[in-house]
Amino acid sequence: xxxxxxxxxxxxxxxxxxxxxxxxxxxxxxxxxxxxxxxxxxxxxxxxxxxxxxxxxxxxxxxxxxxxxxxxxxxxxxxxxxxxxxxxxxxxxxxxxxxxxxxxxxxxxxxxxxxxxxxxxxxxxxxxxxxxxxxxxxxxxxxxxxxxx
Amino acid sequence: xxxxxxxxxxxxxxxxxxxxxxxxxxxxxxxxxxxxxxxxxxxxxxxxxxxxxxxxxxxxxxxxxxxxxxxxxxxxxxxxxxxxxxxxxxxxxxxxxxxxxxxxxxxxxxxxxxxxxxxxxxxxxxxxxxxxxxxxxxxxxxxxxxxxx
DNA sequence: TTAGGTGCAAATTCTTTGCACCCTG
DNA sequence: CAGGGTGCAAAGAATTTGCACCTAA
Numbered sequence: 001x002x003x004x005x006x007x008x009x010x011x012x013x014x015x016x017x018x019x020x021x022x023x024x025x026x027x028x029x030x031x032x033x034x035x036x037x038x039x040x041x042x043x044x045x046x047x048x049x050x051x052x053x054x055x056x057x058x059x060x061x062x063x064x065x066x067x068x069x070x071x072x073x074x075x076x077x078x079x080x081x082x083x084x085x086x087x088x089x090x091x092x093x094x095x096x097x098x099x100x101x102x103x104x105x106x107x108x109x110x111x112x113x114x115x116x117x118x119x120x121x122x123x124x125x126x127x128x129x130x131x132x133x134x135x136x137x138x139x140x141x142x143x144x145x146x147x148x149x
Numbered sequence: 150x151x152x153x154x155x156x157x158x159x160x161x162x163x164x165x166x167x168x169x170x171x172x173x174x175x176x177x178x179x180x181x182x183x184x185x186x187x188x189x190x191x192x193x194x195x196x197x198x199x200x201x202x203x204x205x206x207x208x209x210x211x212x213x214x215x216x217x218x219x220x221x222x223x224x225x226x227x228x229x230x231x232x233x234x235x236x237x238x239x240x241x242x243x244x245x246x247x248x249x250x251x252x253x254x255x256x257x258x259x260x261x262x263x264x265x266x267x268x269x270x271x272x273x274x275x276x277x278x279x280x281x282x283x284x285x286x287x288x289x290x291x292x293x294x295x296x297x298x
Numbered sequence: 299t300t301a302g303g304t305g306c307a308a309a310t311t312c313t314t315t316g317c318a319c320c321c322t323g
Numbered sequence: 324c325a326g327g328g329t330g331c332a333a334a335g336a337a338t339t340t341g342c343a344c345c346t347a348a
Contacts, residue, residue: 011241020348023302024302024303025301025302025303025346025347025348026347026348027303027304027346027347029303029304030303034241037239037240037241038241040241041258041259042256042257043238043239043240043257044238044239045235045236045237045238045239045337046236046237046239046337046338047236047337049239059304059305060304060305061304061305061306062305062338063304063305063306063338063339063340064303064304064305066337066338066339067303067304067339068303069239072239073239076243077241077243078239078240078241078243079239079240079242079243080237080238080239080240081232081237081238081239081240081248081257082231082232082235082237082238083230083231083232084237085237085338086194086231087194087195087196087311087312087313088194088195088229088230088231088233088234088312088313089192089193089194089229089230089231090186090192090193090194090195090198090218090221090222090227090228090229090230091186091192091227091228091229091230092160092183092186092187092189092226092227093228094225094226094227094228099230100274100277100278100280102277102278103281107191107277108191108192108230109190109277110190111270111271111273111274111277112271112273113270113271113273115268115269115271116268116270116271119264119265119268119285120264121260121262121265121285121287122260122261122262122264122265124260124261124262125249125260125287127292128249128251128258128260128289128291128292129249129251129289129290129291129292129294129295130289130290130295131249131287131288131289132252132288132289132290133287133288133289134285134286134287134288135285135286136268136270136283136284136285136286137283137284137285137286138270138274138280138282138283139280139281139282139283140277140278140279140280140281140282141278141279141281142277142278143276143277143278145278146278146279169323172327173327173328174321174322174323174326174327174328175322175323176321176322176327176328176329178328178329179328194312195312195313196312208329208330209329209330210329210330210331211313211330212313212314212315212329212330212331213328213329213330215312215313215314216314216328216329217328234313236336236337236338237337237338299348300346300347300348301346301347301348302345302346302347302348303344303345303346303347304343304344304345304346305342305343305344305345306341306342306343306344307340307341307342308339308340308341308342309338309339309340309341310337310338310339310340311336311337311338311339312335312336312337312338313334313335313336313337314333314334314335314336315332315333315334315335316331316332316333316334317330317331317332317333318329318330318331319328319329319330319331320327320328320329320330321326321327321328321329322325322326322327322328323324323325323326323327
């Protein structure tokens with residue numbers, strides 16, 4: 001799809017621009033890592049990125065991949081999925097509920113909503129597989145973190 | 150709130166019953182850990198549970214807490230938050246989107262939905278803090294995992 | 299030229315496991 | 324009293340960091 005390729009080009013240029021503007025060097029490693037994320041539909045972890053990028057840059061190290069991924073994330077060029085950098089957390093509440101998570105301190109609160117519970121998923125999703133559970137994740141800044149600064 | 154205490158009692162009894170039915174012994178450690186999760190609103194991690202439970206059972210070890218949490222989870226008495234046991238995954242897609250995640254193999258696919266994007270959060274959520282981002286997480290079993298067995 | 303980047307190896311952090319003793323059923 | 328459960332210590336897995344050399348600007 002030409003459209004996709006074009007979009008990827010734009011994103012790569014954006015990446016270079018943002019790096020330069022932030023005083024961060026544009027290196028082959030960084031560009032390849034970003035390119036790999038653009039290419040992948042898999043939401044890969046650091047090791048998967050490393051495996052893929054190594055085909056083009058055989059000497060790249062896993063720690064460079066980690067450093068670069070967090071750098072790109074800090075620059076707002078990519079995102080992490082789920083509750084990155086958090087330990088596993090447990091919950092005795094089995095009722096259907098949704099989560100508000102503070103991105104600064106990790107505070108998490110449950111909330112309920114009949115409206116959200118009733119939402120229907122696009123047909124597209126059915127094609128991926130059998131749905132077992134659906135919930136809404138809200139990320140934001142909690143009251144006490146907002147008060148701090 | 151008497152209602153809450155009553156509910157907690159029910160859950161504790163349920164916990165004992167499920168353990169016995171599954172041939173799993175009811176020990177003070179297990180009951181205290183479950184009690185602590187019922188009590189907490191924090192979705193604590195293993196270490197937080199350990200700290201709290203230690204006040205009542207000073208010799209309990211962290212590894213017992215881990216083992217018990219996964220046991221309770223296997224018995225369906227508690228749940229984990231987020232993408233437990235998964236490594237951090239990265240995503241170059243900055244457009245607003247939602248996730249379908251296969252609970253067996255971790256396969257993740259993005260999907261889009263104007264209906265979901267337009268949903269409004271209950272007022273309750275505003276009280277927790279400033280909302281920055283909202284998305285839907287769908288868990289299920291993907292086509293190829295469903296085919297396997 | 300030079301400040302920042304990379305690769306290597308070692309350190310950390312979180313979580314799991316092997317083993318000998320203990321306690322529930 | 325038998326087999327699973329616990330605590331301890333040690334192992335593992337994922338991620339991060341210190342350092343000396345390298346390279347983009």
